[in-house]
Amino acid sequence: MRENYTYVVLADDDEDDRLFFTEAFDELKMKTKVDIYKDGVDLMNALNQSESTLPNILFLDLNMPMKSGLECLTEIKSNPRFKDIAIAIYSTSASEEDIEDTFVSGANIYIKKPNDFKVLKKILSDVVTMNWQYHTSGLNKDNFLLRL
Amino acid sequence: MTMKFKSLYNSERFLKIIFGLSLFIVLVMGGLAYRYIKELSDSFDEVQEAYQLHIELEKLLSALKDAESGKRGYIISKDSTFLEPLWVSGSELDLSLQRLKALTQGNPDQEEKIADLEIKIDNSLRIFEKTLQLAQKNEIESAEFISAFKEGRQNMNSVRFKVLEITTHESDLLGTKKERSSKSLSNAPMVVYYVLIFSLLILLLIYLQISKNLKILKEKNELLETFKESTTQSEIISKHGNWIWNIDDNTFEYSDNLYRLLGEEPQSFEPTLENFIAFTHPEDLDKLTEQVNKMMENEDLPFIHYRIIQKSGSIKHFKAYGKVLIDSDGHKKLLGTTADITDEIENYRLIEERNLELERNNKELASFNYVASHDLQEPLRKIQTFISRLEDKEQENLTDNGKLYIKRIKSSSARMRSLIDDLLQFSRTNKSEEAFEDSNINILLETAKHDLVEIISDTRARISSDSIPSMKVIPFQIKQLFSNLISNSLKYRRENVAPVISIRYSETHASEVPNLKYSKHSRYHTITIKDNGIGFDQEYAEQIFTLFSRLHNKNEYSGTGIGLSICKKIVENHNGYITAEGYPNQGSTFIVYLPITS
Structure with a gap:
């Protein structure tokens, strides 16, 4: 780690979800820095700036206008500069198709948005403290979808 | 062997061979018959000749006798009219001899005898001349006349003897010839008869064969006629x-x-x-x-x-x-x-149109699925999250009524969530051939139990199961089937009675199950899930599998009325059949029949 905090980035077009996300991190009081982008285009513009600091964990919503989460994922995975970013898919749906597509495209974990704030906090704290190297080395289709 | 012969017998070639053979035999036998008849007519000619010879010899002899008696008459009476036969017989004798020569031609024996006879006759005639001259000179008493007379008589006897010799020889000849030819000639009528019979037989055989062939030809003609008629009909119908x-x-x-x-x-x-x-x-x-x-x-x-x-x-x-x-x-x-093919093309067009419509409908359904899965879930999820925020952060700011309302909103939104989840599950339960794979059913059952582990331990349920053989199924659907049936049993448990669920396996013949009697599979895997829950009235056994159908008030039991419909859909996707038996306050039994393939 370049700093002694975890740099977390979320790209989500939904205002409420962005609110829950930031509030959850506020309440968690972990050593994190959280940046929020309101769609895929904004996110990619920010990442593609050569002097930008790259996030440790990127939370990607799938259903976004203009540039979907899957498109962002493909772009990120095709650029070697982003190879160290852990990518967590963060979506309302958990359809087989979406899970399959994002797994094949190289995402690290798939999170279905919970319907309880306490659950959300638990998920985010788990993901931030996760040993990514260990998780990624044993990654398969069964443990790709985060189960609580 | 007989077959071969039969086919040979029926063949046209056989007919030709028989015909050729019989033609040959008839020709040969005809030749034989001709030879016999020729022989017959030859021997007839010979008899005729012998007879002729005989007559000629008689004539010769009688001419000589006439001359002799004429001469005697003249010697006694001196009447010269007695001498007339003498002149006549002279020429007659010549003629007779000529004819005899002609008749005996080719037979050296007889020719020699005839030549001998001719000398004797000439001798006779010379003696006549001499005795006649002596008589005319009236020297009848002379020794010369008497010796000539005696010589004449002697000569006459030798002529007679010669004639007798010739006739005997001739009849001897005739005799041997007759003996020779009679042997073969006696066969002649038989041969002719056989030829006739044989020809008739051949004729009959050929007639039979031809009439048989004609019959076959007629039958084939009729068949052809029928075929023509049916072709005409099929032309019209098709x-x-x-x-x-x-x-x-x-x-x-x-x-x-x-x-x-x-x-x-x-x-x-x-x-x-x-x-x-x-x-x-x-x-x-x-x-x-x-x-x-x-x-x-x-x-x-x-x-x-x-x-x-x-x-x-x-x-x-x-x-x-x-x-x-x-x-x-x-x-x-x-x-x-x-x-x-106008109808075909029109039907094809119709089917194509319907296919397009179906495709459109399917697309609409798919987008509805998406709406249900994403767009409907999203606001609901937020409502639920906001409720959890209210409960956490604003609990102390709420009146008791406010807390109650929050609780009601919470349970309603939870119910809405399970409805949406179940509906999604139902619409996703589709059949696709690629998804079928050989699966260990026991593992699928264990996975289903694992998903329900919390509620199983909460209700202190006991679940026992037989070992179930592997089948070719859509694995996640069968897991879903077990999961739905077990959670159904747990949900409708009797109050204060720990649920006991037994899962049994057996094989069933299709004929034993009324609804499977006409199925294309003959044997079925049979999985029975029996519980000791509240059961149901048997009259609702069919109804419980229809979508949104519930037997209980939703405040008593939390079901959405979709779970068993999903079970039915899954079993039908596997070409199987599911049925239920209910005993109020004793329990219910669900029986799943899945076809045994291969």
């Missing part, structure tokens, strides 16, 4: 017509139904190419002309498709095909079939 192009003289023949396909009376116009092409749809004219030209060139017609316009104005779609046939006389013909 809307096709036949045509023949005689390649050698470039003429056409059209069947009656081909005219009907064109909307015309049968044989109402000359069957020429031009007359047919005149019906073609203008847009297809070039294509058809090109095809026909190719047909003329290659003497073959691949499948072609074109349209025609009947005089009534209706457009018909035709399909044609042709193949060259060379008949036994070596004439080349192209046999063609033209079918009216």
Whole structure:
């Protein structure tokens, strides 16, 4: 780690979800820095700036206008500069198709948005403290979808 | 062996061989008969000759006797009229001798005897002359006359003896000849008779064979006639017509139904190419002309498709095909079939339209699924999250009423969530052949139990199961099936009674289950899930599997009425059958039948 905090980035077009996300991190009081982008285009513009600091964990919503989460994922995975970013898919749906597509495209974990704030906090704290190297080395289709 | 013989017997070649053979035999026997008859007529000639010889010899003898008695008469009476026979017999004797010579020609023995006889007769005549001269000189008493007279008598006797010798010899000859020929001649009538019988037999055999062949020919003709009639009928029923192009003289023949396909009376116009092409749809004219030209060139017609316009104005779609046939006389013909496929094409169009509509509907359904899965879940999820925020952060700011309302909103939104989840599950339970794989059913059951582990331990349920053999199934659906059935049993448990669920396996023959009697599979895996829950009235056994059907008030039990519908859909996806038996306050039994394939 370049700093002694975890740099977390979320790209989500939904205002409420962005609110829950930031509030959850506020309440968690972990050593994190959280940046929020309101769609895929904004996110990619920010990442593609050569002097930008790259996030440790990127939370990607799938259903976004203009540039979907899957498109962002493909772009990120095709650029070697982003190879160290852990990518967590963060979506309302958990359809087989979406899970399959994002797994094949190289995402690290798939999170279905919970319907309880306490659950959300638990998920985010788990993901931030996760040993990514260990998780990624044993990654398969069964443990790709985060189960609580 | 007999088969071979039979087929040989029936063959035309056999007939030819028999005919040739019998012709040969009749010819040979005819030759034999001719020979016998020839022999018969020859021996008849011989008898005739012998008879002639006999008569001639008698004549000769009697002429000599006449001359002798004439001479004696003259010597006694001196009347010269007695001498007349003497002159006559002289020439007669010559004639007789001539004839005798002719008759004995070719027989040296007899010829010699006749020559001997001739000398003796000449001698006789010389003695006559001498005695006559002596008598005329009246020297009858002279010793010369007497010795001549005696000599004459002696000579006469030797003539008689010679004649006797010739006749005996002749009859001897006749005798041996008769003996020789009678042997073979006695066979002649038999031979002729046999030839006749044999010819008749052959004639009969050939007649039988020909009449049999004629009968077969007649039967085949009738068959052909029937076939022709049924072809005509099938042409009408299947809307096709036949045509023949005689390649050698470039003429056409059209069947009656081909005219009907064109909307015309049968044989109402000359069957020429031009007359047919005149019906073609203008847009297809070039294509058809090109095809026909190719047909003329290659003497073959691949499948072609074109349209025609009947005089009534209706457009018909035709399909044609042709193949060259060379008949036994070596004439080349192209046999063609033209079918009216207008109905087919219209049906195809209809099906295509319906397919498009179905596709549209499917797309709508898919987008509905998406709406349900994403767009409906999203606001609900937020409502639930906000409720959890309210409960966490604003609990102390709420009145008791406010807390109650929050609780009600919470349970309603939870119910809405389970409805949406179940509906999604139901719409995703589809059949796709690729998803079938050989699966260990026991593992699927364990996974289903694992998903329900919390509620199982909460209710202190006991679940026992048999070992179930592997099957080719859609794994996640079968897991879903177990999960739904077990959670159904747990949900409808009796109050204060720990649920006991037993899962049993057996094999069932289709005939034992009324609803499977007409199925294409004969044997079924049978999985029975029995519980000790509240059960249900048997009259609802069918109803519980229909979508949104519930037997209980939703405040008592939390079901959405979708779970068992999903079970039914899953079992049907596997070509199986699910049924339920209920005993109020005792429990219910669900029986799943899955076909045993291979």
